[in-house]
Amino acid sequence: MIEEKQFLENKHPILIKIMDLIVPAIDDLPGAGSMGLLNELKILCKKYPKIYFSIRRIINSIEIDPISRANGSFIFLDIDRQIETLKIIELNLSDDFSILINAIYSVYYMNKDVKKRINWKYNSIQPQGFEILPWDESILVEIKKIKPFWKNPDN
Incomplete structure (x- = not known):
């Protein structure tokens, strides 16, 4: 989606x-x-x-915030005002804010430097490097021929 790419590029600061x-x-x-x-x-x-x-909804809300606008941008506010703005957005757009936080945590905790800092020892389910064979669909050929044993409630 081109609109998405442009929006995130323009709003990345x-x-x-x-x-x-x-x-x-x-x-x-460093921070996330x-x-x-x-x-x-x-x-x-x-x-x-x-x-x-x-x-997008969160950034749009920040951009129409009168104090952010009066100071030129959210990024020019002092840190206390930035935090206060985010708290207000969290109250008013709680579902969106929760989604944003989960997304940030997801990318943050998958970072190798973060894993190293928290001493997360991740071991592969295939530590010897053995490849799992691809699923053989032919196994299900005969089973798929059998009629369902349950009754369809719509009939």
């Missing part, structure tokens, strides 16, 4: 700031927005349009 506010820097690990996770978030938006539309 605000989105990066939101990501940094939701998951701020800790020790040597500063880690360069925007591309992963865009991939989620492409895969799940619901995420994109939630982000």
Whole structure:
């Protein structure tokens, strides 16, 4: 969707700031927005349009906020006002805000540096590297020929 790509490209400074506010820097690990996770978030938006539309509604709400507009943009507000703005949006667009937070957490906790910092030991279900054979559809040929044993409630 071209409109989606253009919107996220044009609004990325605000989105990066939101990501940094939701998951701020800790020790040597930058905040979620500063880690360069925007591309992963865009991939989620492409895969799940619901995420994109939630982000769009949130950013549109930020842009019509009178205080953000009076200061030129949300990104020019001091951090306390940015947080206050997000709290108001969380109250008014709670479903969208929840979707945004889950999306940010998803891309953040899949990052290898974050996994390393939290000491997440992820082992493959195939640690020896054995490939799983593709499913053989022919196994079901005979079963598919059998008529259903249940009654259809519509008949």
